[in-house]
Amino acid sequence: MITVHGRLVGQITAGPIQYGALRSAVLGYWVDREAAGRGVVPRAAALLIDHLFVELGLHRIEVTVRPENAASLRVVEKLHLRPEGMRQAAIHVDGAWRDHLVFALTAEEVATGDDGRGVLRRLHREFPGDTPVT
Numbered sequence: 001m002i003t004v005h006g007r008l009v010g011q012i013t014a015g016p017i018q019y020g021a022l023r024s025a026v027l028g029y030w031v032d033r034e035a036a037g038r039g040v041v042p043r044a045a046a047l048l049i050d051h052l053f054v055e056l057g058l059h060r061i062e063v064t065v066r067p068e069n070a071a072s073l074r075v076v077e078k079l080h081l082r083p084e085g086m087r088q089a090a091i092h093v094d095g096a097w098r099d100h101l102v103f104a105l106t107a108e109e110v111a112t113g114d115d116g117r118g119v120l121r122r123l124h125r126e127f128p129g130d131t132p133v134t
Contacts, residue, residue, distance in 0.1 A: 009035035023059040046120040064100035
C-alpha cells in the first residue's frame with residue numbers, strides 16, 4: 001500500500017522476485033488522481049528499490065511503461081532508471097496488446113549508505129519538496 005497521512009492513495013508491487021542467477025524483480029504501481037504529481041510514487045518506489053537491493057540482495061530492478069504514460073515516464077526519470085528499449089505488444093491492457101518501454105537499475109548503479117538508503121537519498125536530494133510517504 002501507498003499511504004499519505006494515513007489515507008490509501010495507491011499500490012506498489014515487486015514481482016516476480018527471482019533469485020539464483022537473475023536476482024531481479026519488476027516493479028508495478030498505481031496512484032489515485034488526487035495524489036498524482038506530488039512525488040508519492042517515486043518516493044514509494046525508491047523505498048522499495050532500496051529494500052530489494054539491500055535487504056533482499058537483488059541485483060536488478062525493472063519497470064515497464066506504456067510510451068504514452070507521461071506520469072510514469074517522469075517516475076522512472078526521477079529514479080534515474082536506465083532506458084533499455086521497447087517491448088512490442090508486451091502486456092495485454094484495455095483489450096489489446098500494448099507496447100511498453102523498459103527501464104532498469106542495478107545495485108551497482110546506486111551508492112547505498114550505511115542506512116540502507118541509496119535511491120531514496122538521491123531522490124530526497126533532487127526533489128526535497130515531494131510529499132512524504134508513510
